[in-house]
Amino acid sequence: MRSTFASLETARRALFAQQAALQTTAHNIANANTPGYSRQRVNFSTTLPYATPGFNNPVTAGQMGTGVEAGTVQRIRRDFLDIQYRGENTKYGYWGARSQALSKMENILKEPSANGLSKAFTRFWESLEDLSNNPENSGTRATVRQRGIALANTFRYLSNSLEQVRGDIQNQLEVSVKEVNALADQINSLNQQISQVEPHGYLANDLYDKRDLLVDKLSNLVNVEVTPVDSGGEALDIAEGRYTIKIVSDTGEKITLVDGKNLRAHHLEVAFAQDDGSATFTLNDKVINGSVSGKLQGLKEANNTDYPEMLDHLDTMASDFVAAFNSVQESGYGLNGETGYQFFEIQTNGGEQRVAQSVKVVLDDDELDHIAASNDGSAGDGGNAIDLADVITGSIELDGVNTTVKDYKNYYESVIGSMAVEAQEADRLSESSLILRQSAEKRRQSVSGVSIDEEMVNLIKFQHAYNAAGRMVTVVDETLNRIINQMGLVGR
Amino acid sequence: MRVTQSMLTTSFLRNLSDSYQRLAKYQNQLATGKKITRPSDDPVVATLGMEYRTNLSHVEQYQRNLSTAYKWMDSSEDALKEATSVMQRVYELTVQASNGTYDASQREDVATEIGQLKKQMASIANTRVAGKYIFNGTDTKGTTVTVNGTETKAKPVDLSAGIRVSGNSDAVTIEVNDGIEVRVNVNPTEVFTSELFQGLTDLQGDLKNGASPETIGGYLSDIKAQLDNIVSERAELGARYDRVEMVEKRLGSQKVIASQILSDNEDVDLEKVIMNLKIQESVHRAALATGARIMQPTLMDFLR
Numbered sequence: 001m002r003s004t005f006a007s008l009e010t011a012r013r014a015l016f017a018q019q020a021a022l023q024t025t026a027h028n029i030a031n032a033n034t035p036g037y038s039r040q041r042v043n044f045s046t047t048l049p050y051a052t053p054g055f056n057n058p059v060t061a062g063q064m065g066t067g068v069e070a071g072t073v074q075r076i077r078r079d080f081l082d083i084q085y086r087g088e089n090t091k092y093g094y095w096g097a098r099s100q101a102l103s104k105m106e107n108i109l110k111e112p113s114a115n116g117l118s119k120a121f122t123r124f125w126e127s128l129e130d131l132s133n134n135p136e137n138s139g140t141r142a143t144v145r146q147r148g149i150a151l152a153n154t155f156r157y158l159s160n161s162l163e164q165v166r167g168d169i170q171n172q173l174e175v176s177v178k179e180v181n182a183l184a185d186q187i188n189s190l191n192q193q194i195s196q197v198e199p200h201g202y203l204a205n206d207l208y209d210k211r212d213l214l215v216d217k218l219s220n221l222v223n224v225e226v227t228p229v230d231s232g233g234e235a236l237d238i239a240e241g242r243y244t245i246k247i248v249s250d251t252g253e254k255i256t257l258v259d260g261k262n263l264r265a266h267h268l269e270v271a272f273a274q275d276d277g278s279a280t281f282t283l284n285d286k287v288i289n290g291s292v293s294g295k296l297q298g299l300k301e302a303n304n305t306d307y308p309e310m311l312d313h314l315d316t317m318a319s320d321f322v323a324a325f326n327s328v329q330e331s332g333y334g335l336n337g338e339t340g341y342q343f344f345e346i347q348t349n350g351g352e353q354r355v356a357q358s359v360k361v362v363l364d365d366d367e368l369d370h371i372a373a374s375n376d377g378s379a380g381d382g383g384n385a386i387d388l389a390d391v392i393t394g395s396i397e398l399d400g401v402n403t404t405v406k407d408y409k410n411y412y413e414s415v416i417g418s419m420a421v422e423a424q425e426a427d428r429l430s431e432s433s434l435i436l437r438q439s440a441e442k443r444r445q446s447v448s449g450v451s452i453d454e455e456m457v458n459l460i461k462f463q464h465a466y467n468a469a470g471r472m473v474t475v476v477d478e479t480l481n482r483i484i485n486q487m488g489l490v491g492r
Numbered sequence: 493m494r495v496t497q498s499m500l501t502t503s504f505l506r507n508l509s510d511s512y513q514r515l516a517k518y519q520n521q522l523a524t525g526k527k528i529t530r531p532s533d534d535p536v537v538a539t540l541g542m543e544y545r546t547n548l549s550h551v552e553q554y555q556r557n558l559s560t561a562y563k564w565m566d567s568s569e570d571a572l573k574e575a576t577s578v579m580q581r582v583y584e585l586t587v588q589a590s591n592g593t594y595d596a597s598q599r600e601d602v603a604t605e606i607g608q609l610k611k612q613m614a615s616i617a618n619t620r621v622a623g624k625y626i627f628n629g630t631d632t633k634g635t636t637v638t639v640n641g642t643e644t645k646a647k648p649v650d651l652s653a654g655i656r657v658s659g660n661s662d663a664v665t666i667e668v669n670d671g672i673e674v675r676v677n678v679n680p681t682e683v684f685t686s687e688l689f690q691g692l693t694d695l696q697g698d699l700k701n702g703a704s705p706e707t708i709g710g711y712l713s714d715i716k717a718q719l720d721n722i723v724s725e726r727a728e729l730g731a732r733y734d735r736v737e738m739v740e741k742r743l744g745s746q747k748v749i750a751s752q753i754l755s756d757n758e759d760v761d762l763e764k765v766i767m768n769l770k771i772q773e774s775v776h777r778a779a780l781a782t783g784a785r786i787m788q789p790t791l792m793d794f795l796r
Contacts, residue, residue, distance in 0.1 A: 033498065106530045112541040112758075122549045129553050133666055136624060136632055142783040268745055376781060380632030382623060386667050393550075393670070409546055417539040420531030438506065442499060451496040453791040460795070 013067035014469035020070040021462040036213030038448035045071040075205040083445040086219035088437035093220040095430035097298025102423035108161045120154040121433045123376040128389035132382030135373035152359040159356035166307040188265035191242040199233020223293035229260040249290030278304040314356035332372025332384030341370040504783040518769040544754040561666045564676035567621040590709035603699035608690040617684035627680040629660030657686040
């Protein structure tokens, strides 16, 4: 026999469930613009129907529904879209960092332009040609000296500036490593909160969102692998558990950054070698040998490869050029008929300074006569000046770096060319990985994003259901009123 | 695919930013007139640009060298021309003095004039151009002709005693193209020889001493030989001058080609960029207009 009041209970359940849905809709609308937020939905389910089979079950026409319950509140999200997004975000982090570092290098080298190293070489060459035309003229000699100083200064400026930017990159590396550690700590603390919520059978949707947002940020810095660990207790099947996060290198090393099982976060460390300043990452006392991808790897490569290589190129050019130029200069004769004077010198302070940073012109402004324009000591002979000019344009042998190049300028062109190709590749790949990241983000938004219109429709839908449930109460009230107050009054 | 407002606004903003980026690129190209502003825009254009710039500056430098070469050769030619006319005058005077009709006072006058002509030869030999003695090989700071061991500079010289003629015959060369050097001075030892000055001195002395017309006539062949030397040096100089002129022409066309290649390589095609800018401008306007239309309405405007 069914209860007279059953329908009231059904209506009450409906009111509560619709109210929960309205509340969730309000939450969605409120967070429509919250970064990382995934829209939530109330999973409605019917309550146990009446009657259930049993030893003394009542005889009814059939099972009768008893209403609705708000089962779980779940966020709508797809794991594989997160994995796609993070993969692209890692690539974007890597190429973005390299593209930035290389573009800074391009800014310093300023080629092709009127004030790069190439131009300094050309202007020095011009002054030497002028000297060969007018070897007796102290004006042309002064110009040679000044242009020589300008060339030495250009070497010094380029090398110093590159080294300075490399220092900035090392700072950036340190800051980025701190960022990784801060993110790891925050994820760990969210893991702890989640591990307290889930065993009670709740879904910590908003905490999940926060945690995923942090993992997104982390994926920009390094390549990470996320493995969920069950929270235990009464945790639901759809609960996401705690995250164990490992930094994965291209050589297959997997080192734990956030330990979801023991609820601990480890700290990444970066160390710079004493001798050449190259960076190494250490995590859990393990040195990471392979590429960790992401921004960290981009900065590491800029620091360990791109900048040192360019600095080495400058050093090679500077030392070889100075040696070749001086040997021609020493073999010729100055205006005073003397020979054996040097033009440039390299003073590295016992190897403390880079070669390119220590190029100087030795001649004082009262030693202009020492510039060896002459082959035989006679004043009007500019033969050695042409030989000096030929040092710039003549063929060279750099110590095994590249023997196919014609001259210094050619060598420098090839250096600039290969840097430009790398920078272009980095630009292009950072752009394309950005587009791929955006499209992954789009797909993710398509699933998880809040649509205001949709929420408005839901709002009306749930409002109608709520209103109808309210009307149901009125109807039951009226039927009860009929039974209680108006029945059994025959003949009164 | 489910599309939400925030997706629309995000992609609208992204597209707008892309559009601005393209506008900025065209603006930059128009403002600088260059296709690229950094090597990574186009590595090939950049490295070629460096190479072409070098070529162009080399050509320009060689053109400057040419003007020095011309200065040398023009001055040498002028001086040799003068020397030729001096020697011709000497020849005329000698012919006149050797026919035996001149009396002692007339021969004295001839001797005086020859003395003057000798001084003029010496001063021609000591010609200076821009502070350089051009008839002294590579020793451009020393004089060609010195008397009694003292430097006479460009002053007329009394050659009656102790003439010393410098023997520096080294070539002064100027690079006029990659690897091409041209000699710009003449060989002074072929022109301003000590025999020449000695001969003139002897002639002057014989005229004064009243030597026989045959003796005077005997000088004619020597004078002729000296004159021939000067003429052959002038001829050689003229031939070199031709070479330099040829090089100049070649440099001229090289410069045109080099600047053209440089320009083709990195200068923008203005019409094309302006067209692109116009197209991009209308795309940009369209993007703004659609964005404004799509973002505004929501379902709320219609729910009452």
